[in-house]
Amino acid sequence: MNYTDSGKTISHRAVALARGPAVAEPDVDAPFEVLREAGVPVRVHAVREGAAVFRAGERLSDLHLVASGVHKVMVVTRDGREKVLALRLRGDWLGFDGIAEGRHVCDAIAIEPGEVWSVRYDALLEASVDRPEVAALIHRAMGHEIAGDRDSMMALYTLPADARVAKFLAGWLDSLSHRGMHTDRITLKLTRAEIGNHLGMTLETVSRAFSRLVRENVIRFVEGHHREVHVPDVEALRRFVHSAMVPEAATVH
Amino acid sequence: MNYTDSGKTISHRAVALARGPAVAEPDVDAPFEVLREAGVPVRVHAVREGAAVFRAGERLSDLHLVASGVHKVMVVTRDGREKVLALRLRGDWLGFDGIAEGRHVCDAIAIEPGEVWSVRYDALLEASVDRPEVAALIHRAMGHEIAGDRDSMMALYTLPADARVAKFLAGWLDSLSHRGMHTDRITLKLTRAEIGNHLGMTLETVSRAFSRLVRENVIRFVEGHHREVHVPDVEALRRFVHSAMVPEAATVH
DNA sequence: CGCAGCCTTGAACAGGCTCAATGGGTGTGG
DNA sequence: CCACACCCATTGAGCCTGTTCAAGGCTGCG
Numbered sequence: 409m410n411y412t413d414s415g416k417t418i419s420h421r422a423v424a425l426a427r428g429p430a431v432a433e434p435d436v437d438a439p440f441e442v443l444r445e446a447g448v449p450v451r452v453h454a455v456r457e458g459a460a461v462f463r464a465g466e467r468l469s470d471l472h473l474v475a476s477g478v479h480k481v482m483v484v485t486r487d488g489r490e491k492v493l494a495l496r497l498r499g500d501w502l503g504f505d506g507i508a509e510g511r512h513v514c515d516a517i518a519i520e521p522g523e524v525w526s527v528r529y530d531a532l533l534e535a536s537v538d539r540p541e542v543a544a545l546i547h548r549a550m551g552h553e554i555a556g557d558r559d560s561m562m563a564l565y566t567l568p569a570d571a572r573v574a575k576f577l578a579g580w581l582d583s584l585s586h587r588g589m590h591t592d593r594i595t596l597k598l599t600r601a602e603i604g605n606h607l608g609m610t611l612e613t614v615s616r617a618f619s620r621l622v623r624e625n626v627i628r629f630v631e632g633h634h635r636e637v638h639v640p641d642v643e644a645l646r647r648f649v650h651s652a653m654v655p656e657a658a659t660v661h
Numbered sequence: 662m663n664y665t666d667s668g669k670t671i672s673h674r675a676v677a678l679a680r681g682p683a684v685a686e687p688d689v690d691a692p693f694e695v696l697r698e699a700g701v702p703v704r705v706h707a708v709r710e711g712a713a714v715f716r717a718g719e720r721l722s723d724l725h726l727v728a729s730g731v732h733k734v735m736v737v738t739r740d741g742r743e744k745v746l747a748l749r750l751r752g753d754w755l756g757f758d759g760i761a762e763g764r765h766v767c768d769a770i771a772i773e774p775g776e777v778w779s780v781r782y783d784a785l786l787e788a789s790v791d792r793p794e795v796a797a798l799i800h801r802a803m804g805h806e807i808a809g810d811r812d813s814m815m816a817l818y819t820l821p822a823d824a825r826v827a828k829f830l831a832g833w834l835d836s837l838s839h840r841g842m843h844t845d846r847i848t849l850k851l852t853r854a855e856i857g858n859h860l861g862m863t864l865e866t867v868s869r870a871f872s873r874l875v876r877e878n879v880i881r882f883v884e885g886h887h888r889e890v891h892v893p894d895v896e897a898l899r900r901f902v903h904s905a906m907v908p909e910a911a912t913v914h
Numbered sequence: 915c916g917c918a919g920c921c922t923t924g925a926a927c928a929g930g931c932t933c934a935a936t937g938g939g940t941g942t943g944g
Numbered sequence: 945c946c947a948c949a950c951c952c953a954t955t956g957a958g959c960c961t962g963t964t965c966a967a968g969g970c971t972g973c974g
Contacts, residue, residue, distance in 0.1 A: 507804030551760030
């Protein structure tokens with residue numbers, strides 16, 4: 409294990425207190441409830457910034473439910489290039505990539521201090537037997553990951569660079585609002601290079617895209633900070649994405 | 662249902678005969694065995710070319726195990742553009758995309774006459790309870806889809822056009838050999854436009870990529886047919902992909 | 915035979931990449 | 945407190961890959 413502190417099994421009452429922010433849509437918290445009610449043994453781990461929850465090549469022993477923080481899922485190729493595949497927040501699972509082969513194929517790294525609930529995969533399978541809601545939970549989470557990857561993929565090589573960045577922001581806003589967090593001012597946890605890597609473009613292009621979004625009054629940066637984004641009108645942002653999606657279909661009657 | 666003929670539940674002994682080609686690696690046939698041995702009720706459907714196994718928006722009732730034929734999984738956007746997300750062959754599952762929301766988000770279309778084993782999703786969940794191997798089967802299949810999408814995604818916006826086409830071919834060859842089919846001469850089931858769509862490029866670029874691969878003696882077309890590809894040396898093909906993957910890392914000592 | 919799809923090839927264009935210079939913010943040490 | 949270094953971000957100029965537009969060829973089918 410490569411967490412900061414050794415996880416120990418603690419009472420579910422206690423971990424229930426170790427929650428994230430106050431207001432959130434029910435389905436974000438649902439997995440926590442299900443695990444608690446089903447009495448599945450959970451170990452809570454704090455993960456410090458930059459630490460790995462797991463790394464490619466390690467045997468899959470646990471699945472991890474993100475309780476707080478932001479985690480990036482990435483692969484690194486033999487020649488050292490990295491690729492950020494996804495960002496995961498509270499309520500998302502980490503580790504499904506390892507189920508097929510019994511071994512992880514990605515790294516999961518915290519990009520801010522966070523906390524995960526780790527559940528032994530075999531314990532989860534066992535619990536699934538007499539707790540259908542646990543089985544359903546995992547299925548839905550995996551299905552979600554499959555369907556989600558779909559349209560992020562779709563977006564990625566359909567949209568031009570500017571719109572791709574805009575969509576990234578819009579998606580981030582969705583994630584936050586879905587978890588009951590403020591969406592007017594957001595703090596990017598990633599450098600331009602990392603964003604670019606995630607979106608399949610260079611850091612310069614990301615920078616230019618941001619500049620363009622500012623010029624078009626779709627976003628604004630907080631005075632002097634390149635990471636503090638203010639989005640006055642989420643709809644405007646979304647419109648920006650859509651306008652780029654259908655280059656001239658709009659002019660066709 | 663939008664198959665050609667109405668599916669009817671038949672004995673497992675009978676469907677066992679309705680197999681695909683002769684020799685195949687064990688894990689391709691494994692899911693069929695597991696379903697049969699667990700006594701999960703299966704309906705076998707013939708799917709004619711161009712027919713849909715399911716379409717986006719339909720309620721998820723069944724998962725479908727491909728017994729034969731090639732199926733494309735695609736999404737179509739509101740404005741009518743399509744995107745081919747994946748191709749599925751014998752042993753692959755169709756329908757996981759619908760688990761999260763209970764509704765399919767993709768279309769699954771046969772691109773050649775084929776056959777699927779349809780299993781009610783709830784029956785599968787039920788069977789999972791006292792048949793852990795069924796649960797494991799589904800988990801592994803979903804995990805596989807998650808991990809697989811990962812690196813197809815990775816490849817897609819990392820590689821230049823030529824290499825992308827080469828990788829597509831190599832992947833296709835792998836799929837075939839993995840299922841015990843001949844790999845020296847393959848028949849593309851897709852038009853240049855569809856391949857391009859799948860790989861995120863235009864049909865002209867696909868065509869040029871093929872021409873280049875021919876010029877470099879990595880592949881050859883059967884006299885007068887643009888769809889019959891002869892691959893004399895699979896390793897050469899793979900080398901072509903890798904050489905493009907690491908543009909100058911090879912020259913760095 | 916003639917038409918319709920599909921494929922190939924060429925030429926001009928464009929979006930994003932590379933290379934390169936500049937600037938601001940932060941942190942460290944004098 | 946200032947100076948310097950380092951990292952990150954911005955911006956510009958030129959290039960290159962893949963797109964777009966356009967013309968033609970091949971195959972199969974009515």
